[in-house]
Amino acid sequence: MKTYIALFRGINVGGNNVLPMKELVSMMEALGCASVKTYIQSGNAVFTYDGDIKNLNDQLTSEIEQQKSFHPNIHILTKDEFKRIALQNPYAEIETDPKTVHVNFLLTPAVDANLAKIEELQADTEQFKLTDDAFFLHAPDGIGRSKLVAKLEKLLGVPITGRNLRTVNKLSELLHKIAEAS
Secondary structure: OOEEEEEEEOOOOOEEEOOOOOHHHHHHHHHOOEEOOOOOOOEEEEEEEEHHHHHHHHHHHHHHHHHHHHOOEEEEEEEHHHHHHHHHHOOOOOOHHHHHEEEEEEOOOOOOOOOHHHEEEEEEEOEEEEEEOEEEEEEEOOOOOOOHHHHHHHHOOOOOEEEEEEHHHHHHHHHHHHHHHH
């Protein structure tokens, strides 16, 4: 079985799109996933699976839509894909609060990204790097009031789901533990 990570976008945020992690684990196990572990309530699941991952993504999306009446965006990555993206982070070694470094995982490469507008909206304290897989952002003043973050998905032109560095590191640890146990 291969080890994967599923990043769910926009669940359990502000009381919207509520999906308890116990229910998510049950849904995933019913679809053939094993060793399912979740991290925090915002939709991160590490698991093993031995089948067509695109089919699993479609089935899981459909199951959530049927049971919870919302259509989640789910980005499933292999352990190696997630690790490769995490290693591309130019801000991973910044000795600061890991909540100020954000990895925005791209569902597809942002070939039509409006980099000029991104640079225009970027605060003086913010730094970013765009790759084919992710938009990395160091925002030492936080993202709550960031003009860039508020418009980021539109400017990139592709769906994204973001995680701060603390979460990325925890997910990397979970991936490693599950891969070792498999």
